[in-house]
Amino acid sequence: MLHKMIRVLIADDSAIARDVVRAGIKTHQSKRYFEIDVVPDGQQALDVLHKKQIDIAFIDINMPGLSGPEVISAMKETKSNGCLAIAMSSDMNEKARAIFTEFGAYHFLKKPFHQEDVAGIVSSYITMTEGYPILIVDDSTTMRKLTRKILENSRFNFDISEADSAAAALKMVSTGKFRIVLTDFHMPDVDGLELAGAIRDQSSKISIYMMSTNDTTYLERSAAFIGITGFLKKPFTAQDIDTVMHKLLGLDDPNFGKVRDLFSFFERERKAS
Structure with a gap:
């Protein structure tokens, strides 16, 4: 059975966090082909979301320029409207939670997280698209x-x-x-x-x-x-x-x-x- 490619965006100003997310995604490379875009700030994340249809977006809450909540709230006006949005942070305030809930974010990864946590989310996405x-x-x-x-x-x-x-x-x-x-x-x-x-x-x-x-x-x-x-x-x-x-x-x-x-x-x- 031919499966479509999964396009993933990783947006985080922390290189360590980006590497953990990428490692979690790679655990599924034997099952599906992934195209991964990695950016360090919110504006570049939004540029990617406008440019192509992203399936899963891992978005840090606290980034230079546009914050994670601002990126998520703007997502509905991009080609990636409806993608699986994952918020990442060491903590989350009620204002950010309200924005993520309102605009249909899917899940929250509390830092520090592990590649297995990421792999579980990607596995859920693969299951959803069966x-x-x-x-x-x-x-x-x-x-x-x-x-x-x-x-x-x-x-x-x-x-x-x-x-x-x-x-x-x-x-x-x-x-x-x-x-x-x-x-x-x-x-x-x-x-x-x-x-x-x-x-x-x-x-x-x-x-x-x-x-x-x-x-x-x-x-x-x-x-x-x-x-x-x-x-x-x-x-x-x-x-x-x-x-x-x-x-x-x-x-x-x-x-x-x-x-x-x-x-x-x-x-x-x-x-x-």
Whole structure:
């Protein structure tokens, strides 16, 4: 399988930090080809981000000229909008954290860090860009289109298919193609729980997520018994999908990411015990 090159930017005025990041990236060179740009200040970092589409940007918070937060906040106006931005510093104040969160930064590396920390982030990126076959099941054309758009805005790479009924969904699932199913709960004839049970009869490996606009508390025990992986309360966002995928794939939660319980009663019982 041919993988696209990964373009990485390392922006730090510390040569030591730049070398550690580069060493962490190089641990993956047997799997993917990397093009690495290394710069010592914020203005040069922004120049690179304007010039080419960067996939992963390691940005020091405190740099000469433009600071890390200023570079991150300007990133949306560059070719690299949407890249995986990693903030680096020995400390981070609340103002910087607020900027990184607002503009979609992914993670924070506290100095001094090790090449293994960098390698873990690069590994997460590689995992995100693998293809994940996913089936959207909803009788509403509008909701299927909306869900597709949300998936397309996720950091993860999905191969998206759609089904407008439980019968169509089961026929498609029987091909063995899909890894994930997102199904609406309220559908005519067969509801989401019944469909999930039928899917689970076919395969124990497919991850099933239920979409619902209503309070799902009364459904959660039945859903867990059937083998539903979790719920997505409508309206949900691409960031919620990212949270789901991090948990599904066992990836570390991003520092600036959103953590969302998939079965809220599990969390309630844990806190009560």
